Amino acid sequence: MRTKFDEQLNQLNQELMHMGTMIEEQIQKAVVAFMKQDTELARIIMDNDTDVDREEKKIENICFNLLMQQQPVARDLRTISAAMKMVTDMERIGDHAADISEMTILIADNTYVKQLDHIQKMASETVQMLMKSIQAYVDKDMEAAKAIIKNDDVIDELFLEVKKDLIAMIHANADCGEQATDLLMVAKYFERIGDHATNIAEWVIFALDDKNREG
Template sequence: MRSKFDEQLNLLNQEMLHMGTMIEESIQEAIEAFINQDIEKAHKIMDGDEEIDHEQKKIENICFNLLMQQQPVARDLRTISAAMKMVTDMERIGDHASDISEMTVMMSKTEYKVNIEDVKKMATETMLMLIRSIEAYVEKDNKKAECVMKHDDIVDNLFDAVKKEIIDFIRESPDNGEQAADLLMVAKYFERIGDHATNIAEWVQFALDDKKEKK
């Protein structure tokens, strides 16, 4: 019985890795579409969001099956509980990739008038956080998870800088206010991705630490 349980745990790990790869690719492509105003790529990302949703449901079903097979020991229960929480954050990251792509399409009619360098920096930093949070799960690395959580301050500070720049831009160029507001929304999506990556890192720590509690 335990052998079958361990096989299912291994399957859970494989599917978690697969979903992690899916959202990493989705975010990376969303960044490229945003920077290059690539409408075709943006639409492709939006269309692909259903595949991420399907993978979330697949992982949740594996978790439910594990819980029903036998009474998991405490460590197993933390692993399964963490996975169920993590896929929710991963699915939301996929949603934000689609959201950013939707904004990219909306802004595609004109070239960017606002300086997007700090938004690009946010994209780079959030992508790094996402990759590290998935690595922390794969490698069962508490320290790497901790680094992701600390890195969130960098993204938050960049968002504050973007917000200030956009407010100043709107004051100086009110005719371009709509595009500026849309860019602020894109920056907000990247900030949220950083928050979700932080949540993933926290759940990694929860799964690994016998003494750690998380509500």
């Protein structure tokens, strides 16, 4: 029975990695679509969000089967609980990729009124955080997870820079107000992605702490 349980636990890890790859690609494509104002790509990203949702349900079913199959030990419970929390954050990151794509379509008819350096930097940092948080789970690397959590401050600071720039832009030209608001919303989505990547890293630590104590 334990052998079957371990096989399903391994399947859970593989599916989490697969979902992580899916949402990494969604975010990276959303960044490209946003920067290039590529509405066709943006629509593809929005359509693909249903694939992420299906993967979330698949992982949840594996978790429930693991919990029902036999009485898991404390370490197993923490691993499964962490996986269920992680997949929720992953699904929300996928939603934000779709949200960014929707905003891309909304403002595609107007040339951006300012350079998007800070937003692009935010996008790059959040993708890196996401990739590293999933890799920390795969590698069972607590130190890497802790470093990711610290990096969230970088995202927050970049968001404040974007906000400051856009407010200054509105003051200089009130006609830019609508687009500035839209760009701020996109920056906010990237900030939220950083928050969810941080959550994933925190759940990695949650699972690994238990393993260390029971070691």
